[in-house]
Amino acid sequence: MSMRYASFVSGRRTKWAVLALWIVVAGLIAPFSGKLESAEKNESSSYLPGSAESTKVLAVTTSFQGGELAPAVVIYYRESGLTQADLQRAATDYCAILQMDLKGTPPPPPGPCPPQSAQAGEGSTSQWIPPTPSADGKAVIYAIPIKAGGESTIIIDDVGAIRSHVGGGTGGLVVKVTGGAGFSADAVKVFGNIDTTLLYWTAGIVAVILLITYRSPVLWLIPLLTVAFAEQCARAVAYGLTQTGVTVNGLTASVLVVLVFGAGTDYALLIVARYREELRRHQDRHESMAFAMRRTAPAILASGLTVACGLLCLLAASLNSNRGLGPVSAIGVLLVLFAMLTLLPALLVILGRWVFWPFVPHFGSPDHTTDGPWARIGRQVSRTPRVVWITTTLALGCLALGLLRLDTNLNQLNSFRSSVDSIEGQKLLARSFPSGASAPTDVVVRPAANAGEAMAAAKATPGVAQALPPATKGDAALFEVILKPDPYSAAAFDTVDALRANVKRAAGPGAMVGGQTAIQLDANRAAVRDFKLIAPLILLVVLVILALLLRAILAPVLLIATVILSFLAAMGTSVLVFEFIFKFQGMDPGIPLICFVFLVALGVDYNIFLMARVREEALHSGTRPGMLKALAVTGGVITSAGFVLAGTFSVLGVLPLVTLTEVGFIVAFGVLLDTLVVRSVLVPALTLDVGRRMWWPSELGRSDGDGTGVVQEHATVTIDERAV
Numbered sequence: 001m002s003m004r005y006a007s008f009v010s011g012r013r014t015k016w017a018v019l020a021l022w023i024v025v026a027g028l029i030a031p032f033s034g035k036l037e038s039a040e041k042n043e044s045s046s047y048l049p050g051s052a053e054s055t056k057v058l059a060v061t062t063s064f065q066g067g068e069l070a071p072a073v074v075i076y077y078r079e080s081g082l083t084q085a086d087l088q089r090a091a092t093d094y095c096a097i098l099q100m101d102l103k104g105t106p107p108p109p110p111g112p113c114p115p116q117s118a119q120a121g122e123g124s125t126s127q128w129i130p131p132t133p134s135a136d137g138k139a140v141i142y143a144i145p146i147k148a149g150g151e152s153t154i155i156i157d158d159v160g161a162i163r164s165h166v167g168g169g170t171g172g173l174v175v176k177v178t179g180g181a182g183f184s185a186d187a188v189k190v191f192g193n194i195d196t197t198l199l200y201w202t203a204g205i206v207a208v209i210l211l212i213t214y215r216s217p218v219l220w221l222i223p224l225l226t227v228a229f230a231e232q233c234a235r236a237v238a239y240g241l242t243q244t245g246v247t248v249n250g251l252t253a254s255v256l257v258v259l260v261f262g263a264g265t266d267y268a269l270l271i272v273a274r275y276r277e278e279l280r281r282h283q284d285r286h287e288s289m290a291f292a293m294r295r296t297a298p299a300i301l302a303s304g305l306t307v308a309c310g311l312l313c314l315l316a317a318s319l320n321s322n323r324g325l326g327p328v329s330a331i332g333v334l335l336v337l338f339a340m341l342t343l344l345p346a347l348l349v350i351l352g353r354w355v356f357w358p359f360v361p362h363f364g365s366p367d368h369t370t371d372g373p374w375a376r377i378g379r380q381v382s383r384t385p386r387v388v389w390i391t392t393t394l395a396l397g398c399l400a401l402g403l404l405r406l407d408t409n410l411n412q413l414n415s416f417r418s419s420v421d422s423i424e425g426q427k428l429l430a431r432s433f434p435s436g437a438s439a440p441t442d443v444v445v446r447p448a449a450n451a452g453e454a455m456a457a458a459k460a461t462p463g464v465a466q467a468l469p470p471a472t473k474g475d476a477a478l479f480e481v482i483l484k485p486d487p488y489s490a491a492a493f494d495t496v497d498a499l500r501a502n503v504k505r506a507a508g509p510g511a512m513v514g515g516q517t518a519i520q521l522d523a524n525r526a527a528v529r530d531f532k533l534i535a536p537l538i539l540l541v542v543l544v545i546l547a548l549l550l551r552a553i554l555a556p557v558l559l560i561a562t563v564i565l566s567f568l569a570a571m572g573t574s575v576l577v578f579e580f581i582f583k584f585q586g587m588d589p590g591i592p593l594i595c596f597v598f599l600v601a602l603g604v605d606y607n608i609f610l611m612a613r614v615r616e617e618a619l620h621s622g623t624r625p626g627m628l629k630a631l632a633v634t635g636g637v638i639t640s641a642g643f644v645l646a647g648t649f650s651v652l653g654v655l656p657l658v659t660l661t662e663v664g665f666i667v668a669f670g671v672l673l674d675t676l677v678v679r680s681v682l683v684p685a686l687t688l689d690v691g692r693r694m695w696w697p698s699e700l701g702r703s704d705g706d707g708t709g710v711v712q713e714h715a716t717v718t719i720d721e722r723a724v
Helices: 003-010 014-033 053-065 084-098 152-166 179-192 194-214 221-242 250-279 285-316 320-351 373-383 385-405 421-432 448-459 490-507 516-550 554-580 591-621 623-654 658-695
Strands: 069-077 129-133 139-147 174-178 441-445 464-467 471-473 476-483 512-515
Touching (some): 014 221, 069 152, 069 179, 084 129, 139 179, 139 421, 285 320, 285 516, 373 623
Antiparallel strands (some): 129 139, 441 476, 471 476
16 A cells, blocks of 8 residues: 555645545435435345246236235134124225225225125235135135335335224234235334434444443544444445345345444454554654554455455345345445545544543553463464364364254244234134135236146145136236145245146146245245355455465465355354254345355455464564464454454344344354454464465565565655655
C-alpha cells in the first residue's frame, strides 16, 4: 500500500476533506436506506430459478387465475364435534368475508352464499372454497384466495382482516387461518421489524465489546460511528439493486446488517491496534497513522476483497435468494472496507491521542504485547508443534463427525421457533382433512386434450388424496391435486416426484407439476446444486487471493485446509446442538452454502491478519521468530475481532425463525472455533513445524529472512511533511 495513500487519509488538511466527503455521501443516500424493507421478497416462489418446473407452472396458473394466488384457509375445529351453531358461524363468516373490501382477492363466485352444497377445491381457477365439513364432523374449512404477487403488505393486510373478523374461537371452538397466504403473512410479519431489532442488538453488542476492549469512554464510539455510516450506505445501495431486479429477502437484509457491523469492527480493531503501536514510536500522530495504514491496509484490503469475491461467487447460484445475497453482501463489505480505510483514520487523527483516554499511548511508552498471554501461548506451542497440530486436527475431525446426523428436511411447520397461527391451523387441518388441502398441488397439461389421461395418472399416484376437475384455457388444462401428507414434508416431496413421473408418462412432456410443495422441492434441489458448484469456486478465489498476498503457494493451501476443517467441525457440532439441545427438526438445505461462504471467507480473514504480520516479521528475523512475534502482537486484537463477529452473528438468534437462528449459531460458533483454536493453535503449530517452506516457492521459502538487504521501514522510510 503506497505511502501516498496513507499520507492522504491522515494528512493535516486532507483528513477534513475525507470527513466532508463521507458526510455528503451519507446525506445524499440516507433517504433510500429506509426503503430496503419494503422491497424485500419473502415468498418462496420468488427464490426459484426460471428453469424450475414449478416456476413454469406458476406462470400458467397466474394466467388462469389473473394473478399469483395463495389461499387463506380458515379452519373451525372442535374436538368433541362441531355443533350446528359452529357450522352456521362458519357459513356466516364466509359470506361476510366475501363482502369485505379485501385488497388482494379476485371477484367472488356468483350465486347464493353459502352454496347449498360444496366439495373441497371446487373452482380450481379461482380457489374460492366454500365451507366444507370434514368426514369426522370435527372441522370445517373454507378458503379465500389472495394475490401472493406484488406488495407483501397486501397479504399481511388481507390475512390480518380475516383473522380479526373470525377471531380465535371460544367455548371449545378453535378458529385458525392457515394455507399459503397464512404462512406468507406470518413469515413476512416476522421480517417486518427485523431490521430495527437487528440494528439495535448488533450495535449494542459491538458497543459492549469495544468498551471492554478499549476501556475508554470515547474511543469505542469512533468505529461504531464509522460502521453506522457504511451500514446506511449499504442499505441504500441494496435498495437500488432491488430496483434492477435483484431478489432481496429477509435473510439477505439481516445478514447485511450483522456482516457490515462485524467485518467493519474487525477492520477497525486491527487499524486502531496498529495505530496505538505506532503512537509509541512516533511523536506526530499523523506520522503514526501513516505508518499504521501502510502496514495494515494491505491485509485489510486482502481480507475485504476475499470476503467480497467469495460472496460474488453466489452470482453463479440458481436460486434467486442466493444470487441476491452475493452482490448485496459484497457491496456491504466493500463499503465498510472503504469506510475503514478512509473515514476511520481521518476521525482518529482529527481527534488526537486523547481519544484513547485513560490509557493514552505516549511516545516512547513500553509495549507489553510481546510478553503478554499470546506470547506465552506461542512459546508453549513452539515446544512440540507437530504434536500440537496433529492433536488439534484430530479433535476438529471428531467434531466434524456430527455431520453424519445432518438432516436438511426442515419444513414450514418447523420453521418458527414459537407457534404461530398458520402452523396451529395446519396441524388442526391435518387431523380431519388430507394435509395437502391447505396447499393444493397444481398440474398443468399441454395439450388440454390430454388432461383426462393426466388426471387418471394423478389419482393412481400413491400419496394423492384427490384430483379436482380441470379448467381449460387455450391449449392448456389446469387441475389441482390434494396430497395426503403434510405439503412441506419429505413424504410430500416424494409424492410430487412420483406425480411428475406419472403424469408425464401418461400425458407427455407437456404435463408439469407445480404448487407450494413443488416450489419447495425445486428450491431445495437448487440449493444442493448451488453448494456443489459454488463451494469449490469460492475456495479457488480465496486461494488465488492468499497466494497473491503471501506470494506463496504452500501457505495458502495449508490455510485453506485449516479453514475447511474448521467449517466441517462447526457444522458437525451445530448439527448435534440443534438436534439434542435446541430440538430443531432439521436444517434448511440452503444453510450449508450460506455458512460455508461466511466461515471460509471470514475464517481466512483472521489467517490473513496473522500471516501477513508473520511474513512482515519473517523478512527481518525468520519464520519461526516471526510467527512468535506475530502471534504475540496480533493475538489480542484478532481474538477481540473474533468475539465481535461472533457476537454480531449471534444476534440472529434473537429472531423467531429457526433458519436465522441456525445461521447465527453456526457462523458464531465457527468464528470462535477459528479464532481460538485454528488461528491461535493450529496455524501457528503448522507454521512452526513447516518453517520457511511455508513460503514456497518464493525466495523467502528458500532462505529465511534475517534482515539482510531488507529495508528497515522505521529507519529509512520518510514522509512528505507537507502531506501530513
